[in-house]
Amino acid sequence: MPEVLPHLQRLEGEAICILREVAAEFRNPVILYSIGKDSSVLLHLAMKAFHPAKPPFPLLHVDTTWKFREMIAFRDATAKSLGVKLLVHTNRDGIERGINPFDYNPDLHTQVMKTEALRQALDMHGFDAAIGGARRDEEKSRAKERVFSLRSSNHGWDPKNQRPELWGIYNTRIAPGESMRVFPLSNWTELDVWEYVQAQAIPVVSLYFAKRRPVVRRAGSWIMVDDERMRLNPGEEPEQRLVRFRTLGCYPLTGAIDSTATTVAEIVHELGSSASSERAGRVIDHDQASSMEKKKREGYF
Amino acid sequence: MGHPATAPGSGTRLRVVACGSVDDGKSTLIGRLLFECDSVSSDQLAALTRDSRRYGTTGDEPDFALLLDGLEAEREQGITIDVAYRYFSTARRRFVVADVPGHEEYTRNMETGASNSEAAVLLADARKGILTQTRRHAHILSLLGIRHIVLAVNKMDLMDYSAERFARIAEECDRLAAKLSFASVVPIPVCARNGDNVTTRSPRMPWYDGPVLLQHLESLDIDGGSETKPMRFTVQWINRTNAEFRGYAGSVVSGILTEGQEIVVTASGVRARVNRIVTGDGDLKQAVAGQAVTLVLSDEIGISRGDILTLPEWRCETADQFAAHVVWLTHEVMLPHREYLIKFNSRVVPGRITALRHRLDPDSLEQVAARALEMNEIGYCHISTREPVSFDPYRENRETGGFIIIDRQSNATAGAGMIDFALRRAANVHWHELDVNAGARAGLNGQKPCLLWFTGFSGAGKSTIANLVERRLFAEGRRSYLLDGDNIRHGLNRDLGFTAADRVENIRRVTEVARLFVDAGLITLVAFISPFSAEREAARESFRPEEFHEIYVDTPLEICRARDPKGLYARAASGRLKNFTGFDSPYEPPLKPELVLRTAEASAEELASHVIGYLRTKGLIP
CATH class of the missing domain: 3.40.50.300 (P-loop containing nucleotide triphosphate hydrolases)
Structure with a gap:
């Protein structure tokens, strides 16, 4: 067994226990796989939880069609090498309406291509439990959420009326039409995730590591020019810059940071001296005080 | 952020709950602690300053409570509704702090936060002293088995940093603690808003020579962790990958399990040997409390989800009737004799409360007669389950002594209980199989x-x-x-x-x-x-x-x-x-x-x- 800190082992044990509880109690669960580091850790834990069997649930990726190209390549390679079933869903209606992050408000883009798309996919497959890699330390409304978080028949979250959740005894009962969102990484921090990635040598998308990339400066963030669809403003000239990403999402809405960290160990070191939060690079998060809560009440992860 | 590399020997995270009556300053105290431990990032601080002007109660100063009150309703009403978890670390230790609501109405969320904690910071307002809600929280902490308490006497600035006032409240706290079962109760005078005695010693209270809050939490010695208790393995999922592999996936929730040891299924008394301890990283020689593994046994014996495996010489109880403290968590009153679902670890069985022996008065902590339990009330009950279940008394093992009560109609988590002792051992009450059936x-x-x-x-x-x-x-x-x-x-x-x-x-x-x-x-x-x-x-x-x-x-x-x-x-x-x-x-x-x-x-x-x-x-x- 690789050398891990006791507290990482404890987090691992808790997460595996949660994943097995889902397998035992739900009829049709799914892992929401968003390709980022948290999803990589989640998938790694699912592989371990059921070893030597494969995880008894498929992966679902909600593809907005604006993800970094490297993410999509990594996604397909991961599903193939691990031998797990991968479902990809895109909101066709949104595509036909021409929704994109340039002509529309980023919030609307997220609403249609992520939240609505997710609801469509969950309804279409009839999933009764959706496992996600969200963590409580990411954002303050997430800090309030239960590990097993009930969703109404239209996928809404009622933050004022959550079920009490004592010890590690989870109430998994749902009425017809309702579903459960489950967060095995609730108690992990960003640093825990990276330390675990390091200890277990878990593959992550190379966008997390510093490299010279073509970027433009927008609203205080470095936005990468990932393909020809990126619209440049008059006078805007992409520059090659040594950057990396702390979180991953739709490339026009995800800011890179200046960094020289090219290994996981360097990332762990860098986090120790960082003054900004993990989600600071996400354009969709900081428009209002309760934007995440609002999105979650509508069904966002 | 902060300090990634913690010192050797501080590998675990101390789980602390901050509680006490409403407006005693819990969120402010934790917000201050996070801020002083450099766990508030620059963009979060910018958002805090913006939010403070809109919702805050501190004028132009940042209102630290807003760092934790993450729900819109909380910021609008200026109260904490649900528990928030925050993570920070210092050079000496990693912490997770549960910030829980003080309102009586949201006691269920306080219990959620406290149930997973090892230590508590109980706040009291220096002007008001120990209130009914302070007593209620102290009592719940004691029932939930939290052994180490800090009494943070807050808002000392509003009492002119009076040593006499602090001593009076500390005495009151001693009288309360005498009725409860804590291992340590340490009173500390603080002013959360200005940071006095939170992370650094306050020059305004030179008469106080005890530890400051952070220093105390860093050095707190949590003894008797679950790894020191008898071995308990809870079976969660049967792993049948193929005809050759049959494993029992579950967790060692207390103690240590070693390859080759003989185990017993407590419900049936059947024994087998542990041939392998399987994990995704390869087989282990030994698994300790907190590890989720898969066991391969020497014999094909009947084991199902929810069973507890122990060592033959250290078995747990198996019974279909037991006495327990029950906290009621939902608006619909608890009715004796109504059938509920009762969940223990991974085991769900129908059961009823056959007798409500008494209710506890939150103020006096005295036992009073009651016919039903209302939301947030605590009762001492006899419970009967349709099938025998395996458990330990909660005071002996938190991992195997707790349960939740689920309403069959609404699926609400209606109550939570802590087992005191078995009333009747199931082994003595086998159903008599008759020939003429x-x-x-x-x-x-x-x-x-x-x-x-x-x-x-x-x-x-x-x-x-x-x-x-x-x-x-x-x-x-x-x-x-x-x-x-x-x-x-x-x-x-x-x-x-x-x-x-x-x-x-x-x-x-x-x-x-x-x-x-x-x-x-x-x-x-x-x-x-x-x-x-x-x-x-x-x-x-x-x-x-x-x-x-x-x-x-x-x-x-x-x-x-x-x-x-x-x-x-x-x-x-x-x-x-x-x-x-x-x-x-x-x-x-x-x-x-x-x-x-x-x-x-x-x-x-x-x-x-x-x-x-x-x-x-x-x-x-x-």
């Missing part, structure tokens, strides 16, 4: 025994139709018995009234009597209003699926009222009859009855024939 008697009678459960309003026609059905059965030479609601209340249930609690007990007794009659081989008819679906469902589960037939006598309330065969509707209308179904007591119609009889559309004779026809199609009578 229901099947044998059924063959002799030329019929299949079953239960026809007629439910509906008073005056719906239940007794009339049931009586006609029984006459037809009798004429055909079938053996039957009719249990009628009114008749049973004259004898067996004469001590019961019509409150919700008594109605639940009424139905429970009738269910048990009906079980004996069905076992005797009879076609048994029950004609009871039986207004609550929870009790009817509980009755259903006491029988085999092919035995229980729910018949809904569906008569609109207006027709029942017009018929009023016993004059009861008239008495209820005049207020002389209380708790009458359809008036001031609810009726929950069946969702999936086997038969619906609409008396407005057919005569009682026709409906009785319909029931007989149904019995024939089901093959219950020839």
Whole structure:
């Protein structure tokens, strides 16, 4: 067994226990796989939880069609090498309406291509439990959420009326039409995730590591020019810059940071001296005080 | 952020809950702690400054409570509704702090946060001292087995940093702690808003020579962790990858398990040896508390989800009756004898609270008599489960001594309990298998025994139709018995009234009597209003699926009222009859009855024939 800190082992044990509880109690669960580091850790834990069997649930990726190209390549390679079933869903209606992050408000883009798309996919497959890699330390409304978080028949979250959740005894009962969102990484921090990635040598998308990339400066963030669809403003000239990403999402809405960290160990070191939060690079998060809560009440992860 | 590399020996995270009465400054104290430990990032600080101007109570200063009150409703109302978890670390230790609500209404969320904590910071406002809610929280902490408490006497600035005031509150706290079971209680005078004695010693309270808050939490020695307790392995999932591999996936929740050791399944007493401890990183020689692994055993023995495996010399209890402290978490009151689902680790069994011995008064911590538990009340109960369960007393092992109570109708987490001791060991009460059983008697009678459960309003026609059905059965030479609601209340249930609690007990007794009659081989008819679906469902589960037939006598309330065969509707209308179904007591119609009889559309004779026809199609009578 690789050398891990006791507290990482404890987090691992808790997460595996949660994943097995889902397998035992739900009829049709799914892992929401968003390709980022948290999803990589989640998938790694699912592989371990059921070893030597494969995880008894498929992966679902909600593809907005604006993800970094490297993410999509990594996604397909991961599903193939691990031998797990991968479902990809895109909101066709949104595509036909021409929704994109340039002509529309980023919030609307997220609403249609992520939240609505997710609801469509969950309804279409009839999933009764959706496992996600969200963590409580990411954002303050997430800090309030239960590990097993009930969703109404239209996928809404009622933050004022959550079920009490004592010890590690989870109430998994749902009425017809309702579903459960489950967060095995609730108690992990960003640093825990990276330390675990390091200890277990878990593959992550190379966008997390510093490299010279073509970027433009927008609203205080470095936005990468990932393909020809990126619209440049008059006078805007992409520059090659040594950057990396702390979180991953739709490339026009995800800011890179200046960094020289090219290994996981360097990332762990860098986090120790960082003054900004993990989600600071996400354009969709900081428009209002309760934007995440609002999105979650509508069904966002 | 902050300090990634913690010092050697500080590899675990200390889980702390901050609690106390509303407005004592919990969120402010934690916000201050996070800020001073560099766990607030620059963009979060910018958002905080913005939010403080909009929602804050501190003028131009940042309002640290807003770092934690993550829900819109909380910021608007300026209160904490639900528990928030925050993570930070210092050079000496990693922490997770649960910030819980102080309002009595949200005690369930306080309990959620406290249940996973190892230490607590209990706040008191220096101006107000120890309040009822402070006592309530202290009591809950003690029940939940939290052994180390800091009493943070906050807002010392508003009492001119008075040493006398602090000493008075500390004394009051000592008197409270004497009634509870804490290992350490350390009072510290603080001012959360200005940071006095939070992370650094305050120059404004030179008379105080004890530890400052952070320093105390960093050095707190949490003894008796779960790894020092007897080994308990809870089985969660059976792993059958292929014909060759059969493993039991679960967690070592306490103690240490070593390869080659002999284990015993506590419920059955069957033993086997641990051949392998399988993990995704390869086999282990040893698994310790907190690790989730998969066991391969030497023999194929019966093990299912929810079983607890122990070492033969250190078994846990197995019983179907036990005494426990129960905290009630939902608006719907706890009724003794109502059937709930009870979940222990991975095991779910139906069970009931058979006796509410007493309730605890939150202020005096005295025991008072009670007939039901309201939301946020704490009671001491006897609980009976339909099947035996394995557990440890909660004070001996938090991992195997707790349970939650789930409402069968709403699926709400209705209560949580901590087991005190087993009342009766299951080993002594094996069901006596008799040679002449229901099947044998059924063959002799030329019929299949079953239960026809007629439910509906008073005056719906239940007794009339049931009586006609029984006459037809009798004429055909079938053996039957009719249990009628009114008749049973004259004898067996004469001590019961019509409150919700008594109605639940009424139905429970009738269910048990009906079980004996069905076992005797009879076609048994029950004609009871039986207004609550929870009790009817509980009755259903006491029988085999092919035995229980729910018949809904569906008569609109207006027709029942017009018929009023016993004059009861008239008495209820005049207020002389209380708790009458359809008036001031609810009726929950069946969702999936086997038969619906609409008396407005057919005569009682026709409906009785319909029931007989149904019995024939089901093959219950020839």
